[in-house]
Amino acid sequence: MATESVAVPVATPLRAVERSQWQMAFERFRAHRPAVLGMFVLATLAVLSAAASIVSPYDPDKTQLLLIYEPPSIAHPFGTDDLGRDLATRILYGGRVSLSIGLLAVTVAVSIGTLVGVTAGYYGGWVDSLLMRFVDMMYSFPRLFLLILFGVFFKGMTIGVIVLVLGVLSWMTTSRLVRATFLSLKQREFVEAARCVGATDRRIIVRHILPNSLAPIIVAATLGVAAAIIAESTLSFLGLGIQPPTSSWGNMLNHATTDMDKAPWIAIFPGLFIFLAVVSINFIGDGLRDALDPRHIVRKSG
Amino acid sequence: MGRYVLRRLLQALPLLFAISVASFAILKATPGGPLAAYEGNPDFTEQDRLRLEHAFGLDRPLPIQYLSWLGSFVTGDWGYGFASHQPVLMLIGERLPNTLMLMGTVFVVVPLLAIPIGVLTAVRQYSIFDHAVTGTTFTFLSTPTFWLGLLLIILFGLQLRWLPLGGVSTPGAPFDVVDRLRHLILPVATISLVQLGSHVRYLRASMLETIGQDYMRTARAKGLGERVVVLRHALKNAAIPLVTVIALDIPELFVGALVTEQIFGWPGMGRLFLDAAFRSDYPVLQGILAVSSTLIVLANLLADIAYGYLDPRIRFS
Numbered sequence: 238m239a240t241e242s243v244a245v246p247v248a249t250p251l252r253a254v255e256r257s258q259w260q261m262a263f264e265r266f267r268a269h270r271p272a273v274l275g276m277f278v279l280a281t282l283a284v285l286s287a288a289a290s291i292v293s294p295y296d297p298d299k300t301q302l303l304l305i306y307e308p309p310s311i312a313h314p315f316g317t318d319d320l321g322r323d324l325a326t327r328i329l330y331g332g333r334v335s336l337s338i339g340l341l342a343v344t345v346a347v348s349i350g351t352l353v354g355v356t357a358g359y360y361g362g363w364v365d366s367l368l369m370r371f372v373d374m375m376y377s378f379p380r381l382f383l384l385i386l387f388g389v390f391f392k393g394m395t396i397g398v399i400v401l402v403l404g405v406l407s408w409m410t411t412s413r414l415v416r417a418t419f420l421s422l423k424q425r426e427f428v429e430a431a432r433c434v435g436a437t438d439r440r441i442i443v444r445h446i447l448p449n450s451l452a453p454i455i456v457a458a459t460l461g462v463a464a465a466i467i468a469e470s471t472l473s474f475l476g477l478g479i480q481p482p483t484s485s486w487g488n489m490l491n492h493a494t495t496d497m498d499k500a501p502w503i504a505i506f507p508g509l510f511i512f513l514a515v516v517s518i519n520f521i522g523d524g525l526r527d528a529l530d531p532r533h534i535v536r537k538s539g
Numbered sequence: 540m541g542r543y544v545l546r547r548l549l550q551a552l553p554l555l556f557a558i559s560v561a562s563f564a565i566l567k568a569t570p571g572g573p574l575a576a577y578e579g580n581p582d583f584t585e586q587d588r589l590r591l592e593h594a595f596g597l598d599r600p601l602p603i604q605y606l607s608w609l610g611s612f613v614t615g616d617w618g619y620g621f622a623s624h625q626p627v628l629m630l631i632g633e634r635l636p637n638t639l640m641l642m643g644t645v646f647v648v649v650p651l652l653a654i655p656i657g658v659l660t661a662v663r664q665y666s667i668f669d670h671a672v673t674g675t676t677f678t679f680l681s682t683p684t685f686w687l688g689l690l691l692i693i694l695f696g697l698q699l700r701w702l703p704l705g706g707v708s709t710p711g712a713p714f715d716v717v718d719r720l721r722h723l724i725l726p727v728a729t730i731s732l733v734q735l736g737s738h739v740r741y742l743r744a745s746m747l748e749t750i751g752q753d754y755m756r757t758a759r760a761k762g763l764g765e766r767v768v769v770l771r772h773a774l775k776n777a778a779i780p781l782v783t784v785i786a787l788d789i790p791e792l793f794v795g796a797l798v799t800e801q802i803f804g805w806p807g808m809g810r811l812f813l814d815a816a817f818r819s820d821y822p823v824l825q826g827i828l829a830v831s832s833t834l835i836v837l838a839n840l841l842a843d844i845a846y847g848y849l850d851p852r853i854r855f856s
Contacts, residue, residue, distance in 0.1 A: 370557065371557070373554055374557040374558060374561070376787075376790070377554060377558060377790070377835045377836050377839075378558075378828065378831075378832050378835075379790040379791075379793040379794045379797075379831055379835070380790065380794065382793070382794070382797070382812065382827070383828075385813070385816045386565065386824060388816065389816045389824065463681065470685075471685055471794075474685050474798075475798070475801060476817075477816060477817075490686070490689065493689055494801075497689060497692070497693055498697050501693050504686075504690070504693060505690070508685075508686030508689065508690070512681060515681040515682075515683070516678065516681035519680065
């Protein structure tokens with residue numbers, strides 16, 4: 238056949254770059270500069286807090302009566318507090334408490350929220366109405382008020398109790414997101430197909446529908462960490478959360494209301510770290526939203 | 540419209556019922572129960588306890604207890620505070636006006652600022668103004684209310700000495716509107732700046748979406764001025780969902796008020812709640828929780844009705 242003699246210009250073969258959904262999302266996330274910056278700041282805070290005992294030469298609980306309310310200096314970069322303790326050191330140790338509470342509380346919240354959302358969305362009917370009315374009710378209470386009430390019940394809270402209580406009070410957003418995915422997907426053909434080949438409810442829920450709500454859950458969970466950190470620090474600031482001598486970013490501001498005329502640094506620095514952590518997490522959440530939901534970007538630029 | 544309002548009202552009822560059950564449960568869950576005040580009193584014997592429980596009906600079945608509690612709650616008998624021995628309703632009544640003044644001012648100030656700022660950022664998308672506002676709102680959204688309050692006190696109260704550090708008015712001074720307003724500025728700013736952030740961001744997104752609609756092109760094609768197009772055609776549609784956002788933010792408003800009242804020594808319901816918390820004064824805690832959640836449900840109801848009025852499509856869905 239003559240076709241064999243036709244000279245085909247030898248082009249470099251097109252290399253199909255195979256990228257999974259997650260790789261593409263990761264690349265979009267990397268392009269989101271504030272999110273990357275947030276990641277960097279948050280990681281720094283986490284590492285410094287975790288390594289507090291190595292980073293700081295001071296004992297966070299050692300009181301120095303001769304060093305009460307020392308202004309910031311080279312020895313004490315953020316000054317000292319009402320008992321002469323090094324503020325910078327206490328902030329690092331407080332970071333352990335505040336950051337882990339934020340992370341753990343959201344883990345609890347997402348677990349409860351997913352469970353409720355799946356049940357309501359997949360089974361529908363009266364179960365759905367009942368659960369959603371319950372969600373409405375939970376939304377009608379100011380969250381901090383309930384937190385304070387639990388604080389009273391438990392007479393000051395340990396980290397474990399705060400994590401549980403915060404989790405129990407913050408699952409509603411996740412449950413609504415998960416329910417919405419299930420409502421919109423459970424009648425679709427791929428679910429029907431799965432059911433036809435004999436997949437169990439459990440398999441349909443876990444393997445076929447739930448992965449579709451992963452993206453919104455991840456975004457909501459990230460923003461939830463920021464909200465949980467604010468909630469914990471507010472509660473501890475009011476004196477009903479983490480109890481001294483354990484430091485949290487919130488309870489370090491306890492004395493600020495009375496003593497900030499003498500020592501404004503005790504009001505400024507712990508709050509600054511809450512702010513840094515929260516702003517970083519919110520940026521990361523923004524970046525994740527853009528990365529995981531391409532439609533969101535299209536709408537934004539449209 | 541009448542049917543729509545009625546339907547919304549009927550939907551609010553189960554919610555109010557659930558809230559009342561939760562409030563009742565709180566009182567029942569009190570460590571030591573409603574007789575906790577006698578706990579630890581050596582003269583208070585087991586017989587006394589049984590006698591009081593019978594006298595107060597605490598030995599009757601729970602649903603009966605709930606109904607009798609609900610009856611007295613609805614008729615205004617909210618019990619007495621453990622700490623002050625005054626009627627709870629009176630204690631709350633004394634403080635509620637201060638809180639409502641704070642929240643009411645925020646409620647007026649925030650939309651008044653949010654609407655023009657939100658419109659401008661959307662109309663001039665990606666301008667320097669837009670970037671500045673977007674950055675600022677993001678910052679305020681990430682600032683804990685209590686820290687913002689402290690910073691405002693340090694800056695405007697302690698350093699610049701422009702504004703009072705706290706309280707409702709200068710102690711001992713005769714009533715003076717200017718003095719009152721000066722005391723309002725910092726607490727209101729503390730709550731507003733955080734809320735402002737969320738409303739501006741929402742309105743900006745909503746405006747951008749509206750501006751892309753076909754009817755906007757039609758309006759321009761008709762030869763309408765840019766001002767009319769933006770304000771009459773875009774803003775009117777974009778602002779409708781804001782009603783819901785404002786209503787959904789009301790629980791946050793209560794939280795903001797509580798924190799702000801504590802920082803600024805503002806004698807409102809939030810501080811009463813905190814003081815009650817430190818004294819484990821359950822009747823007061825329960826009363827305030829009931830008042831605030833009922834107000835939240837009512838506000839949502841009003842927002843839904845307003846939404847139905849502004850957007851007829853909602854009424855028929």
